[in-house]
Amino acid sequence: MATDSRLPASAASPGKEPRTARGRETLRKLLDAAAKEFGDLGFHAASISGITRRAGTALGSFYTYFDSKEAIFSALVRDMSQAVAETVAAEVPPGSRGIAMESEALAAFLRFARTHKEIYRIIDEAEFADPDSYRAHYDGTARRIEARLDKAQDLGLVTPGDNEVRAWALMGANVFLGMRFGVWDDSRPVEDITAAVTALLEGGIARR
Amino acid sequence: MATDSRLPASAASPGKEPRTARGRETLRKLLDAAAKEFGDLGFHAASISGITRRAGTALGSFYTYFDSKEAIFSALVRDMSQAVAETVAAEVPPGSRGIAMESEALAAFLRFARTHKEIYRIIDEAEFADPDSYRAHYDGTARRIEARLDKAQDLGLVTPGDNEVRAWALMGANVFLGMRFGVWDDSRPVEDITAAVTALLEGGIARR
Numbered sequence: 001m002a003t004d005s006r007l008p009a010s011a012a013s014p015g016k017e018p019r020t021a022r023g024r025e026t027l028r029k030l031l032d033a034a035a036k037e038f039g040d041l042g043f044h045a046a047s048i049s050g051i052t053r054r055a056g057t058a059l060g061s062f063y064t065y066f067d068s069k070e071a072i073f074s075a076l077v078r079d080m081s082q083a084v085a086e087t088v089a090a091e092v093p094p095g096s097r098g099i100a101m102e103s104e105a106l107a108a109f110l111r112f113a114r115t116h117k118e119i120y121r122i123i124d125e126a127e128f129a130d131p132d133s134y135r136a137h138y139d140g141t142a143r144r145i146e147a148r149l150d151k152a153q154d155l156g157l158v159t160p161g162d163n164e165v166r167a168w169a170l171m172g173a174n175v176f177l178g179m180r181f182g183v184w185d186d187s188r189p190v191e192d193i194t195a196a197v198t199a200l201l202e203g204g205i206a207r208r
Numbered sequence: 209m210a211t212d213s214r215l216p217a218s219a220a221s222p223g224k225e226p227r228t229a230r231g232r233e234t235l236r237k238l239l240d241a242a243a244k245e246f247g248d249l250g251f252h253a254a255s256i257s258g259i260t261r262r263a264g265t266a267l268g269s270f271y272t273y274f275d276s277k278e279a280i281f282s283a284l285v286r287d288m289s290q291a292v293a294e295t296v297a298a299e300v301p302p303g304s305r306g307i308a309m310e311s312e313a314l315a316a317f318l319r320f321a322r323t324h325k326e327i328y329r330i331i332d333e334a335e336f337a338d339p340d341s342y343r344a345h346y347d348g349t350a351r352r353i354e355a356r357l358d359k360a361q362d363l364g365l366v367t368p369g370d371n372e373v374r375a376w377a378l379m380g381a382n383v384f385l386g387m388r389f390g391v392w393d394d395s396r397p398v399e400d401i402t403a404a405v406t407a408l409l410e411g412g413i414a415r416r
Contacts, residue, residue, distance in 0.1 A: 042336050044252055099414055124335050127328075128250050135392070142388070149413075159415050165404035166413065168388045169381035176380025177373065180350070184343070196373035204412040205357075205366050205374065206307055 007031075008078040013067040027065050029055045034076045039118030043073060043129040070130070077126045077133040080119055081140065087112050098157030101148060103198040106174050110190045113182030120183055142167045173197065215239070219283045220273040235273050237263045242284045247326030251281060251337040278338070285334045285341040288327055289348065295320050306365030309356060311406040314382050318398045321390030328391055350375045381405065 010017070011027055018024045033055035037046045048069055052059050066072045091108035092101055113119060126134035146167035152158040181193050199205075218225070219235055226232045241263035245254045256277055260267050274280045299316035300309055321327060334342035354375035360366040389401050407413075 099412075121335070124332060127332050128336075138384075138388075156415055158413050161407060161413060162400065162404040165385070165389075165401055166408065168384050169405055169408065172380035172382070172384025173377035174380070175384065176346075176376050180346075180376045181373075192370065193373055196370040197377055199369060200374065200377065200412065201408075202412045202414045204307075204408065204410045205369060206410045207364055207367050 008075065008082045011075045011079065012065040013071045013075075016065050016067070018065065023064075026055075026057060026061055029057060030062060030065060030072065031076055031079050034072050035080070035118055035122065038073060038076065038125070039121050042121070043069075043125050046073075048072075073126075074130045074133050076122060077130055077137060080116075080122055081133075081137040083116075084109065084112060084119070085141070085144065097155060098152035099198060099201045101152070102145075102170065102201060103194045105145075105148075106177070106197055107190050107194045109174055109178055110182050110193060113178035114186045117183045120179055138171065142171050145170055170201075215287070219287065221275040221279045221283075224273050224275070226273065231272075234263075234265060234269055237265060238270060238273060238280065239284055239287050242280050243288070243326055243330065246281060246284065246333070247329050250329070251277075251333050254281075256280075281334075282338045282341050285331060285338055285345065288324075288330055289341075289345040291324075292317065292320060292327070293349070293352065305363060306360035307406060307409045309360070310353075310378065310409060311402045313353075313356075314385070314405055315398050315402045317382055317386055318390050318401060321386035322394045325391045328387055346379065350379050353378055378409075 007024060007027060011031065012018060018027050030051060033051045033053075034046075036054055037050045040046075041050070046069065048062055049059060051072065052062050062072075066075070088105050088108040091111070092104040096104050123134065123137060126137070142164075146163045149158055149163040149166055153160055153163065177193055177197070181188055181190075215232060215235060219239065220226060226235050238259060241259045241261075242254075244262055245258045248254075249258070254277065256270055257267060259280065260270050270280075274283070296313050296316040299319070300312040304312050331342065331345055334345070350372075354371045357366055357371040357374055361368055361371065385401055385405070389396055389398075
């Protein structure tokens with residue numbers, strides 16, 4: 001997922017947080033290897049030895065940071081959730097607001113999905129392997145969209161309305177567009193997808 | 209899922225289709241029991257003996273209709289996919305068109321999700337346990353929405369546009385609204401949810 005040593009808060013199991021830069025690097029390697037292992041095999045078939053083999057680390061170093069396969073899976077879901085949020089935030093041009101901002105966020109998400117196709121397999125499997133992390137991911141994402149819409153409403157860019165429902169609708173649209181036009185088939189230009197969604201958000205689809 | 213004896217096409221494993229009304233009833237019982245077993249336990253923990261126990265049938269009758277746990281899971285995903293489509297189609301008032309029709313379809317889907325909360329657990333797990341059925345479910349649903357939008361466009365109710373992208377966006381919105389306001393928390397009136405989506409589809413959210 002992330003290629004730097006950035007880690008989500010509480011990546012390791014409780015009491016096992018790395019204290020050195022080298023420890024953080026090893027933890028990062030284990031999370032990147034876990035993304036491949038869980039992405040390729042799914043939660044049930046994935047194994048700790050598969051993760052350490054991919055990471056090129058000793059089996060013992062896994063247990064330095066994690067208690068179990070469940071623990072690294074949860075850490076990975078939080079890691080991916082944070083990576084999507086940070087990537088989208090970083091790619092939205094500063095100063096973009098309202099619907100233009102939502103379009104930029106969708107474009108950034110579609111590009112992310114195209115280059116990290118394992119994300120759906122992992123986040124979606126959390127619904128079963130780690131329901132709390134699954135829910136935290138979508139609750140958190142919806143809250144960020146809602147906050148952006150609230151701000152756009154305050155700025156007079158968006159009509160007053162139920163921004164919670166709007167946020168869940170928009171998030172669902174983005175997730176399914178990312179699956180269909182990002183992961184399953186990435187042959188259509190990102191701009192085609194964002195143009196249709198932008199027009200829908202701008203003026204709806206009713207003919208007047 | 210369905211409480212009548214209606215069955216999806218090719219519900220049983222190849223060569224095992226029931227030939228009598230009684231056989232169809234047993235098959236229906238097995239599918240209803242499978243919905244509970246997979247819904248409660250998930251694919252991996254679910255067992256054929258758990259399904260026949262819930263159905264009140266002998267273990268042998270399972271193999272009369274299905275080859276394996278995988279086979280009945282696939283049949284169940286097709287069954288649920290068909291049940292959602294038929295329920296929504298039956299609840300949309302005849303003659304409703306365009307955006308009004310999409311609102312009615314969302315309302316019907318939200319009511320369905322509230323009374324069949326196991327549907328997400330089962331359809332979503334198909335992404336892992338039976339990827340072909342998962343994809344067929346969403347491809348089929350998106351195509352139905354796209355066809356409705358094409359028709360609404362022909363009738364001059366909807367502006368010309370990319371109805372494939374619109375359909376995937378609308379389906380994603382519906383799926384996530386059903387999860388958030390149907391399965392996770394059903395305390396808000398269905399009308400609140402549909403009103404926000406109808407307004408969005410009608411005129412967008414941009415302030416002019």
